[in-house]
Structure formats: C-alpha cells, structure tokens
Amino acid sequence: MKLVLKFGGSSVGNGTKISNVCEIVKKVKEDNQVIVVSSALQSTTDELLELAEDAKKGKINEKIIEEISHRHHGAIKEIIKNNEIQNEVSGIISELIEELKKTVNGVIIIKELSDKTEDKIVSFGERLAVPIISAKLRDIGIESKSFTGGDVGIMTDDNFGNASPLMKVTQHNVKNNLSELIEHTVPVITGFIGATQQGDISTIGRGGSDFSASLIGMCLGVDEVWFMTDVDGLLTANPKIYPTAKTIPQLSYDEAVEMATMGAKGMHARALEPAKAANIPVRIKNTFRPDGDGTLINDNVIVKPEEITKAVASLNGLAMITIAGMNMVGNPGTAGEIFGMLGRNKINIIMISQSISEANITFLIKRENLRKAVSVLQVSLLGKSSVTDVTSDDEVCVVSIVGAGMKGTSGVAAKLFTAISGVNVNVKMIAQGSSEQNISFVVQESDLKQTIEAIHKEFKMD
Numbered sequence: 001m002k003l004v005l006k007f008g009g010s011s012v013g014n015g016t017k018i019s020n021v022c023e024i025v026k027k028v029k030e031d032n033q034v035i036v037v038s039s040a041l042q043s044t045t046d047e048l049l050e051l052a053e054d055a056k057k058g059k060i061n062e063k064i065i066e067e068i069s070h071r072h073h074g075a076i077k078e079i080i081k082n083n084e085i086q087n088e089v090s091g092i093i094s095e096l097i098e099e100l101k102k103t104v105n106g107v108i109i110i111k112e113l114s115d116k117t118e119d120k121i122v123s124f125g126e127r128l129a130v131p132i133i134s135a136k137l138r139d140i141g142i143e144s145k146s147f148t149g150g151d152v153g154i155m156t157d158d159n160f161g162n163a164s165p166l167m168k169v170t171q172h173n174v175k176n177n178l179s180e181l182i183e184h185t186v187p188v189i190t191g192f193i194g195a196t197q198q199g200d201i202s203t204i205g206r207g208g209s210d211f212s213a214s215l216i217g218m219c220l221g222v223d224e225v226w227f228m229t230d231v232d233g234l235l236t237a238n239p240k241i242y243p244t245a246k247t248i249p250q251l252s253y254d255e256a257v258e259m260a261t262m263g264a265k266g267m268h269a270r271a272l273e274p275a276k277a278a279n280i281p282v283r284i285k286n287t288f289r290p291d292g293d294g295t296l297i298n299d300n301v302i303v304k305p306e307e308i309t310k311a312v313a314s315l316n317g318l319a320m321i322t323i324a325g326m327n328m329v330g331n332p333g334t335a336g337e338i339f340g341m342l343g344r345n346k347i348n349i350i351m352i353s354q355s356i357s358e359a360n361i362t363f364l365i366k367r368e369n370l371r372k373a374v375s376v377l378q379v380s381l382l383g384k385s386s387v388t389d390v391t392s393d394d395e396v397c398v399v400s401i402v403g404a405g406m407k408g409t410s411g412v413a414a415k416l417f418t419a420i421s422g423v424n425v426n427v428k429m430i431a432q433g434s435s436e437q438n439i440s441f442v443v444q445e446s447d448l449k450q451t452i453e454a455i456h457k458e459f460k461m462d
C-alpha cells in the first residue's frame with residue numbers, strides 16, 4: 001500500500017515523541033510506501049506568531065528565539081546517535097535559526113509586518129521540524145529526505161496567511177517530484193506550507209497541515225491518508241465533558257465534515273476536501289497507541305437502526321448577536337447589508353437563524369470578535385437603516401447531533417428537544433441544513449455539560 005502519515009504537533013512535541021513517530025514509520029514502512037507530513041513541534045507556531053507581533057512593535061524577543069533553538073537542538077542531541085547525521089542536521093537547524101533572526105530584524109527595521117513576511121516567520125516551525133524527523137529516520141536505518149511543501153511542488157495563490165493551492169499545477173508537480181522517490185525513500189514534508197508562483201513561502205491557513213497531507217495523498221493516488229494525533233479517533237462526544245465517550249469506528253466523508261466543523265479533535269474539516277475528491281479513505285489514529293484501528297472515514301454511508309445519530313459535538317468560545325427592527329420586514333437587502341459589512345471587517349459568521357416575520361436576524365460569531373462586530377453594526381445601522389436594536393450574548397455555545405441516519409427519519413428533533421427539556425435547558429437558537437445530517441442549536445455555556453449528557457443517553461451512544 002501507499003500511505004501518507006501526517007503527524008500533528010502533539011505527536012512531535014519533543015525528542016522522545018519524534019523517536020516514537022520514527023518507530024511507527026519504520027514499522028509501517030516494512031510493507032508499504034510511506035510519505036510523512038509533519039506539523040511544527042508543539043508550541044512553536046504560537047511562539048513564532050508572538051515573535052512576529054513583538055517584531056512589529058520594534059522588539060526582538062530573544063527569549064522565544066532561544067527557546068525555539070534550544071528545543072530543536074536539544075531534540076537532536078537527545079535522539080540522534082550517529083555523529084555525522086547529528087552534525088549535519090544541527091547545521092541545518094542553526095542556519096534556519098539565523099535566517100529567522102534576519103527575518104525578524106527586517107520587520108523591526110521597517111516597522112511593518114506584511115502578511116507575506118508573517119507567513120515566512122510562521123513557516124519556520126515546520127521547516128525546523130522536518131529535518132530532525134528525517135535525520136532520525138536515517139539514524140535508524142531508513143533512507144529519508146526532508147522537503148518543504150514548496151519543494152515538492154505545492155503551488156498556491158498569493159493570499160498569504162490563507163493561501164489556496166493551484167490544484168492542476170500542484171498535482172502535476174507533486175506527482176513528478178515524488179512518484180519515483182517514494183519507491184526507495186521516505187520523504188518528510190512540511191505541512192501547512194506552499195509556495196507562490198513567484199517563489200515566496202505561503203501558508204495554507206487553518207487546518208493547513210491536514211490539508212497538505214490530504215492534498216499530497218490525492219496527487220499521488222495513495223491508498224489511505226492517516227492523521228496521527230493524540231486521540232484514538234473521532235469520539236461520540238468531547239471526553240472532557242462526557243468521559244465515557246466512545247471511538248466511532250466509521251464515518252462517511254459528510255458525517256466527518258459535520259463533526260470536524262464542530263471542532264471534533266483530530267481533524268480539520270478542510271482536510272477532507274482532496275481525499276473526498278479522489279475517494280481516498282482517511283484514518284484518524286493515535287500516535288501513542290498506533291495499533292488501534294481509530295476512525296475510518298470513506299464514502300460509505302452506514303446507517304444502523306440503533307445509530308440514527310453517531311455523535312454529539314459542541315463548540316465553545318462563541319457569541320450571539322441579534323439584529324432587530326420592525327422596518328426590516330419586507331425590506332430587501334437588509335441581511336446582505338449586515339453580512340457584507342461584517343465580511344468587509346473580516347468577521348466570520350458561524351451560524352444564522354431568522355424568524356419568518358423577518359423582524360430579527362440572529363447569528364453566531366467567535367467571542368473574540370464580539371466587541372468589534374457590535375461596534376461596526378451599531379455605528380453603521382442604528383439610526384441609519386431599518387435596524388433599531390443590536391443585542392448580544394457572550395456566554396453561549398453550539399451543540400450539534402450528527403449522523404446520516406437522521407436523513408428522512410421522523411421524530412429525531414422531537415426526541416432531541418424532549419431530552420433537553422427534561423434537564424431544564426433552554427434552547428436559544430436552532431438551525432438545520434438541508435442535508436439533514438446535523439441539527440445545531442445554541443444553549444448557555446453553563447448548560448453545556450448536562451445538555452450533552454442528556455443527548456448522549458437519549459440516543460444511546462454509549
């Protein structure tokens with residue numbers, strides 16, 4: 001088989017974890033061709049973002065640079081026994097750290113942080129990680145080479161910070177660059193990173209490492225893509241809220257997307273796009289218990305009578321805004337004006353509900369954007385349009401039930417809301433898409449735990 005193994009930051013957090021990753025690759029490599037895609041070492045990306053912000057303010061954060069350097073050089077000394085390989089990779093890391101310093105100093109000198117420069121700074125996380133993983137593989141006797149996403153041919157537009165791959169040219173490049181190489185070598189490739197047509201480093205944005213792995217899998221026509229993380233697979237509920245939640249053995253692509261969109265740990269929703277397009281199965285597996293089957297995601301829609309719903313997911317850190325006004329009734333363009341205004345201010349809408357009376361529109365955004373959103377709406381709408389009131393609630397969360405078995409099945413909503421009312425929880429907002437594979441609703445954050453417990457028991461997900 002031909003496999004892509006993507007390892008997240010929690011899987012490559014330090015030297016010991018990198019050694020564990022390499023042992024997994026060694027075992028899988030015995031009977032398969034393997035391509036490795038890696039995130040940055042744990043905490044490194046956040047530190048690089050902080051470093052960039054400090055540089056924009058005219059300050060070089062020497063402490064962060066030292067911590068990053070120490071983390072990576074320490075991992076090399078800890079796990080690589082061959083002196084020649086150790087010296088080689090140490091030199092690569094030292095050169096990258098020097099390049100990082102020069103990039104940061106450039107920001108300080110011009111007192112400006114462009115999106116392109118921020119992408120370059122953030123890219124050092126993955127660029128520092130992959131040479132060490134590749135070196136450790138060679139240290140244990142596996143032929144390996146490290147690459148950036150741009151090196152292997154992932155070409156993107158120049159929307160720095162959230163770049164989109166140019167699919168046709170990327171497919172051509174990746175296939176040409178890797179098809180023969182993987183017959184005898186394990187390439188270790190940076191997730192999250194591509195390159196523009198001008199050769200500038202770009203980052204693919206949220207879920208970029210998962211997306212990179214899925215994209216490379218599509219380009220090479222692999223048999224499966226494995227997302228190796230720190231959970232056993234996708235679970236029937238958040239285990240921090242519902243400790244007895246179980247691993248879901250199988251999901252369809254659409255079911256998995258619904259769960260990932262709701263923040264299910266182990267995968268980003270965007271990651272499934274290339275795999276689904278090429279009909280490549282995806283597995284969510286635990287790096288620290290790699291022998292488990294995890295969760296298999298493919299195009300099979302398996303519906304059992306006892307599994308109308310497969311999971312209950314939740315999303316925190318949200319705020320709810322309600323726009324109201326009797327003059328909104330029958331007034332075309334009000335919703336377009338509201339959402340266009342928020343879009344121009346880069347505020348993403350997560351969920352929307354509108355009453356049939358048209359007298360109010362309610363929607364959810366990230367809590368961190370609440371103050372900005374309310375200010376923009378009040379300044380732009382009150383006294384100048386049909387809107388007469390803008391109210392908000394910053395202590396809400398979304399709960400969703402997910403499952404292909406809901407489609408065409410009567411009584412699911414009744415069963416759901418009966419269970420919730422049984423624990424005296426008030427529902428503040430409801431939405432369901434035409435796919436019928438998800439019912440989402442809003443409750444107060446203080447009611448989240450008892451809501452999930454009631455649903456999990458009602459639908460017998462244990």
